Amino acid sequence: MRFTPNLICNRDDIELAKRSDVVQGKMDSQRIVIAVDLDYxxxxxxxxxxxxxxxxxxxxxxxxxxxxxxxxxxxxxxxxxxxxxxxxxxxxxxxxxxxxxxxxxxxxxDQDYYQTVSERLMQTIRSFSAIFEQVSVDEAFIDISAVIGNDFEVAAKLGKTVKQEIYRQEKLTCSVGVGPNKLMAKMAADFEKPDGLTIIRPNQVKAFLKPMPVRKLLGIGPKHEQKMEQLGIGTIEDLSKFDTGALSDAFGKNLGPHFKNLAQGLDDDPVRQRPVEQLSRIVTLKEDADSFWFEEDLRPLAADISDRLISLGLKCRAIGIVGITSELKTRSKAKTLTHPINSSVLILRNSAELFRDLFSSLATEHVRLRRAGIRVSVLSSEELGEEESEEQSTLTSFLSS
DNA sequence: AACAAGGGTTTAG
DNA sequence: TCATCTAAACCCTTGTT
Missing domain, CATH: 3.40.1170.60 (MutS, DNA mismatch repair protein, domain I)
Incomplete structure (x- = not known):
């Protein structure tokens, strides 16, 4: 079976592709998703x-x-x-x-340089469909169902056009996958790696997945692979037929059934721009530390996170620290604040406190830190946070005490 | 029962 | 012998409503 067509796109197709005025209809049954993944x-x-x-x-x-x-x-x-x-x-x-x-x-x-290139790339990819999701600095999905209808032949041409447009503008090659959902689009993109274009039509999904080792499924890494091997699951087909209850027992109530769906090529996760949920920075210390004497190493991290929060117009209501020990084990501490913050000084003060906590535990274990980081989460828009309910509950508990 | 918080693990790029 | 960095999703436990 072959998955790679060779079609050229004309000017009309490009103009058609750019029509994002088409409403995002609830034609949920038949989607066409394109995954774009820049090569190395x-x-x-x-x-x-x-x-x-x-x-x-x-x-x-x-x-x-x-x-x-x-x-x-x-x-x-x-x-x-x-x-x-x-x-x-x-x-x-x-x-x-x-x-x-x-x-x-x-x-x-040279992160700044790659970031600049990435921003131009994402603009280009996005011009093909308003239903767009940037996954990372070099990866994105577009849902083209509304733009193109349910025609995989046209979708294949559009995939080719995306590649050509990216190459024309940036002289960069990428691998593109076209499929009925994000999972299949992504696996199609992975199928042929440098400079590939792979189309998986709905009727090809089963045959495509069947013989592959489970490790190829998105979300199954070395640990899950090993666990599956112990259950006698080797191929994606094995997984797709495995007892759902047994999978839940092995991988949890959520993940077990999720894996079974993936193995059947099912994925209803929508293409959409996801909000930022957390920000973090971590550094490797010059030498492993056994007490809290590196506040100076933390200051730039706090400053950077603060800058990013401010430029995104966000504040955080939870702050955490992460330490990597000399043995490369992860240790973390976190706390929730009463009031959202974004200032460098407050981020530093709170994380310093958490690090003192962490070191009192580590001291008794004779463990030292190799790397130290700060993470902020529970982000809210700077203007209208969930201030109202916060005030409310404070007042309520005060009155009822 | 549903939900939040905290700590750890796994994955991905 | 050497082991980066960022972010998301999930798991489990504990405590609150």
Missing amino acids: FFAQCEEVRNPELKKKPLVICVFSGRTEISGAVSTANYVARKLGVRSGMPIANAKKLLSQNKESVFLPV
């Missing part, structure tokens, strides 16, 4: 900036600052991947793998 995004951005890099192994690194080379690989181009470099890998390991190749290049992430 950070590294490809660097290649566009300096085409010399295209032939060389290129590794984009997050340097932690502990030593000259400590840190992890963010992403790498396909030349480096062919030699075994993977994202998440320690930089030192990547250096070892590429030590024979004098051409290889290691660059630090």
